[in-house]
Amino acid sequence: MSASGGSMEGSRAVEDEEAQDSCCGDEDSPVVERRNRSGIISAPLSKSLKRSRALSQYIATCSAAAVASVANANRLAQSSMVAAGVKAHPTGSQHRSQVGYAKLDRGALVSGLLDSPSGLHLAQAAELLRRAGMLLPVSDPSNVSVGGDMETVSASDSLGSVMDFPLLGNGGVGGSFPYHPGLFIMTPAGVFLADGALSHVTGASEHQQTQSEISSAISANGKKKRKRCGLCPPCRRRINCEQCSSCRNRKTGHQICKFRKCEELKKKPAGGLEVRCLIWSIWPLRLSSGAPGVNVSQNPSLSRPPEALNCICVSVLCV
């Protein structure tokens, strides 16, 4: 790149700063004044954002809080389902989509997660799934049938099936992962498992601890303000440029610096809530790496970016 010019400076500055952050980590290190090439000082954001972690940590170091969050989300999602008049039992098509978890290669997904542009949620999802799979035995075969006759799945059935998501297949000690993909919901606050599937492994205190977080992530009327992701380059930028229109018009505009505007918040919220199903989030990873049984050329819809898709189960939960 030999391009130079005034308009490029801003984005280059962001990239430079991002490069710095990514190599040094952004953990709770002492506040050290850092400047990017444009001389912009990095300053702390809110406390909540201080706790952001490097993506790899979401894979390598999983906390018990993740499991607690899952348990709390269970109840919430369950009540949502009840409100929507939806049963937690899988439908026929859902049943078909469950078979075949075990065929998948776990390592490939994990590496894919790490490479994902929306890595945080995917990494969280991966860890969550792995943990849940290790913690729990298959609960109720009549409720969720997994790991059986996967060979009966047709090519057409593979559209939107879970057979491309290895973590759902090899959960660990217990063998096949016992939860229907529709039970997973993703929110800006993380990935959650619905339908009380984990309620028996966590205590009431943990339940209460994260209840407020869940409520924040999924409010009843959907008008809750979204929060910045804290991980994208703009979010990691820590000082206003003081030159963009937002900075210049801060008093009247009430807008964050344009260089700090979260990439996620720039996108339109899907269906009032930014909730996507794990499956669709991981989808492109498997497509790009040659998902077994998936023929993109015969199914053009498969090549759509996951951002444009919302999981069916999410629609049920949020509509």
Add this chain to the structure above:
DNA sequence: AACAACGTACTT
């Protein structure tokens, strides 16, 4: 579509 201004949720 980009921008500006305002209302207001949320945080400190």
Add this chain to the structure above:
DNA sequence: AAGTACGTTGTT
């Protein structure tokens, strides 16, 4: 209460 910043709406 004051400051910050997201969501919405009107204007260009």
